[in-house]
Amino acid sequence: xxxxxxxxxxxxxxxxxxxxxxxxxxxxxxxxxxxxxxxxxxxxxxxxxxxxxxxxxxxxxxxxxxxxxxxxxxxxxxxxxxxxxxxxxxxxxxxxxxxxxxxxxxxxxxxxxxxxxxxxxxxxxxxxxxxxxxxxxxxxxxxxxxxxxxxxxxxxxxxxxxxxxxxxxxxxxxxxxxxxxxxxxxxxxxxxxxxxxxxxxxxxxxxxxxxxxxxxxxxxxxxxxxxxxxxxxxxxxxxxxxxxxxxxxxxxxxxxxxxxxxxxxxxxxxxxxxxxxxxxxxxxxxxxx
Amino acid sequence: xxxxxxxxxxxxxxxxxxxxxxxxxxxxxxxxxxxxxxxxxxxxxxxxxxxxxxxxxxxxxxxxxxxxxxxxxxxxxxxxxxxxxxxxxxxxxxxxxxxxxxxxxxxxxxxxxxxxxxxxxxxxxxxxxxxxxxxxxxxxxxxxxxxxxxxxxxxxxxxxxxxxxxxxxxxxxxxxxxxxxxxxxxxxxxxxxxxxxxxxxxxxxxxxxxxxxxxxxxxxxxxxxxxxxxxxxxxxxxxxxxxxxxxxxxxxxxxxxxxxxxxxxxxxxxxxxxxxxxxxxxxxxxxxxxxxxxxxxxxxxxxxxxxxxxxxxxxxxxxxxxxxxxxxxxxxxxxxxxx
Numbered sequence: 001x002x003x004x005x006x007x008x009x010x011x012x013x014x015x016x017x018x019x020x021x022x023x024x025x026x027x028x029x030x031x032x033x034x035x036x037x038x039x040x041x042x043x044x045x046x047x048x049x050x051x052x053x054x055x056x057x058x059x060x061x062x063x064x065x066x067x068x069x070x071x072x073x074x075x076x077x078x079x080x081x082x083x084x085x086x087x088x089x090x091x092x093x094x095x096x097x098x099x100x101x102x103x104x105x106x107x108x109x110x111x112x113x114x115x116x117x118x119x120x121x122x123x124x125x126x127x128x129x130x131x132x133x134x135x136x137x138x139x140x141x142x143x144x145x146x147x148x149x150x151x152x153x154x155x156x157x158x159x160x161x162x163x164x165x166x167x168x169x170x171x172x173x174x175x176x177x178x179x180x181x182x183x184x185x186x187x188x189x190x191x192x193x194x195x196x197x198x199x200x201x202x203x204x205x206x207x208x209x210x211x212x213x214x215x216x217x218x219x220x221x222x223x224x225x226x227x228x229x230x231x232x233x234x235x236x237x238x239x240x241x242x243x244x245x246x247x248x249x250x251x252x253x254x255x256x257x258x259x260x261x262x263x264x265x266x267x268x269x270x271x272x273x274x275x276x277x278x279x280x281x282x283x284x285x286x287x288x289x
Numbered sequence: 290x291x292x293x294x295x296x297x298x299x300x301x302x303x304x305x306x307x308x309x310x311x312x313x314x315x316x317x318x319x320x321x322x323x324x325x326x327x328x329x330x331x332x333x334x335x336x337x338x339x340x341x342x343x344x345x346x347x348x349x350x351x352x353x354x355x356x357x358x359x360x361x362x363x364x365x366x367x368x369x370x371x372x373x374x375x376x377x378x379x380x381x382x383x384x385x386x387x388x389x390x391x392x393x394x395x396x397x398x399x400x401x402x403x404x405x406x407x408x409x410x411x412x413x414x415x416x417x418x419x420x421x422x423x424x425x426x427x428x429x430x431x432x433x434x435x436x437x438x439x440x441x442x443x444x445x446x447x448x449x450x451x452x453x454x455x456x457x458x459x460x461x462x463x464x465x466x467x468x469x470x471x472x473x474x475x476x477x478x479x480x481x482x483x484x485x486x487x488x489x490x491x492x493x494x495x496x497x498x499x500x501x502x503x504x505x506x507x508x509x510x511x512x513x514x515x516x517x518x519x520x521x522x523x524x525x526x527x528x529x530x531x532x533x534x535x536x537x538x539x540x541x542x543x544x545x546x547x548x549x550x551x552x553x554x555x556x557x558x559x560x561x562x563x564x565x566x567x568x569x570x571x572x573x574x575x576x577x578x579x580x581x582x583x584x585x586x587x588x589x590x591x592x593x594x595x596x597x598x599x600x601x602x603x604x605x606x607x608x609x610x611x612x613x614x615x616x617x618x619x620x621x622x623x624x625x626x627x628x
Contacts (some may be wrong), residue, residue: 034406089483105617131376181374181376183372183374183376184376186341186343186370186372186376187362187370187372187437189362189363189364190363190364190369190370190390191389191390191391191393191437192364192390192393192394197393201378201381202378204380205378205379206379210628228463238604250310
């Protein structure tokens with residue numbers, strides 16, 4: 001048989017534009033950060049190679065570790081609230097009503113507001129002296145103040161994130177629900193299935209795809225949260241709401257510790273990658289069995 | 290199981306000017322396999338939804354064993370349904386799917402196992418019990434869906450909504466055989482809704498031809514084919530359908546038009562219907578003689594005849610009609626004796 005080895009390799013030039021764009025937009029910046037992470041940079045002309053020193057230091061830094069734990073707790077909390085709540089909201093949206101488009105637009109509104117505006121809205125809304133929510137809660141006899149009480153700060157940030165992003169889950173879940181053909185409901189009705197069985201046996205399996213997307217999006221996004229806590233609480237009180245990205249910014253921009261900040265970034269990036277991979281591969285493995 | 294009666298059944302969609310179904314009258318015996326044959330737009334789906342309880346009649350009654358169920362919900366009527374595409378619970382195994390309608394009625398585990406095994410043996414799906422629907426072929430899934438409709442012993446009626454549409458042609462025959470066998474063994478009242486005359490005529494003991502004007506005829510497949518009660522039935526059933534010529538062409542005094550099937554005519558030089566051969570479609574050979582469907586151009590329009598096909602396109606021939614049905618005002622008023 002004749003060899004099918006390509007003799008003309010000029011076709012590779014065809015992919016060159018893509019290679020260049022990806023190189024400049026992703027690979028080169030990322031490698032720059034990797035490069036920084038193994039050096040001690042005193043100023044732009046004075047730098048030493050330090051190997052994995054910064055990585056060792058970052059992973060042993062108690063402030064990094066506590067920010068990391070806070071980050072995991074935060075992402076876990078908002079996922080546990082937003083996913084079930086989003087599904088519940090989606091189930092509550094009427095399917096073929098004249099109101100449906102209005103409800104969908106109303107739901108989409110929070111998604112259109114810039115992060116810092118959301119944070120500013122809540123910053124004022126929750127203020128115990130002039131904010132509607134803050135004043136209201138205090139009027140009920142609960143001494144609420146997100147600026148001084150870490151628990152209150154946490155509740156406020158979680159509430160804000162839930163307010164901002166549950167719509168995304170709800171809209172995705174609604175799209176998934178409307179895609180379920182009517183005979184599935186008819187069959188369930190004939191079989192005598194109750195509402196819980198309809199949800200668990202028909203709706204949930206058919207929502208799997210959109211829920212995986214919703215969880216991945218919210219997981220990645222919440223893991224990188226920066227603007228909202230920065231505007232709302234500034235990471236305080238104390239370090240109570242200092243998450244990874246804020247700590248990173250303090251290091252890189254505030255203290256100009258480029259080497260450690262770069263090592264931090266690489267670790268941060270790898271963790272997000274790891275979590276998404278763990279989640280996705282466990283889902284895919286479940287599919288195969 | 291139950292005998293089904295439609296008594297002056299009418300339905301009008303909210304906001305519509307006319308009734309989609311008007312004064313339907315139909316009796317289906319207990320344990321009968323009945324086919325509802327109709328072109329699209331005839332109201333098949335509407336009638337199906339009325340029977341299953343998704344819609345409620347705006348006039349008339351639906352009786353199950355002389356009990357008026359018109360106002361009852363589907364789950365109270367005990368109507369099971371098989372849809373165009375297989376509807377199964379994807380996260381449950383085949384066994385759990387089959388058991389589900391019994392479980393929701395709190396049947397005992399022993400009773401469930403007994404019924405599931407019985408129905409599975411009937412349909413030949415016992416080997417699939419442990420598998421998930423996602424690993425089955427389309428026709429296997431549809432068989433399981435049929436099984437799910439049959440597991441409950443108190444089912445009054447099984448509705449089949451074009452259940453073979455999604456199944457690949459080679460598997461259709463096998464699936465239909467399984468369905469027929471289960472129907473006759475279990476004595477289930479089944480209503481099979483389809484636009485496919487072959488499916489209707491080969492499945493059912495009796496067929497109703499439904500059009501926008503109502504049920505034109507109910508009868509055995511033989512009756513529907515041999516003596517259509519309405520010109521539409523003659524035209525719609527059969528491939529190709531009946532030929533129609535004016536009654537005067539054959540010298541028949543009563544009636545307006547005469548219908549005859551392609552195999553009811555013979556080539557005969559002295560025959561009353563003359564024409565030239567327009568095209569010939571070969572279909573088979575009998576004793577070495579090619580047989581085919583010959584289309585003639587006559588002064589009454591195109592006429593199809595099944596005959597020996599050792600003829601040439603363009604040749605002038607004439608036909609003798611051995612058997613015919615006479616119509617007046619579109620409905621049957623008489624017919625010739627069987628030749």
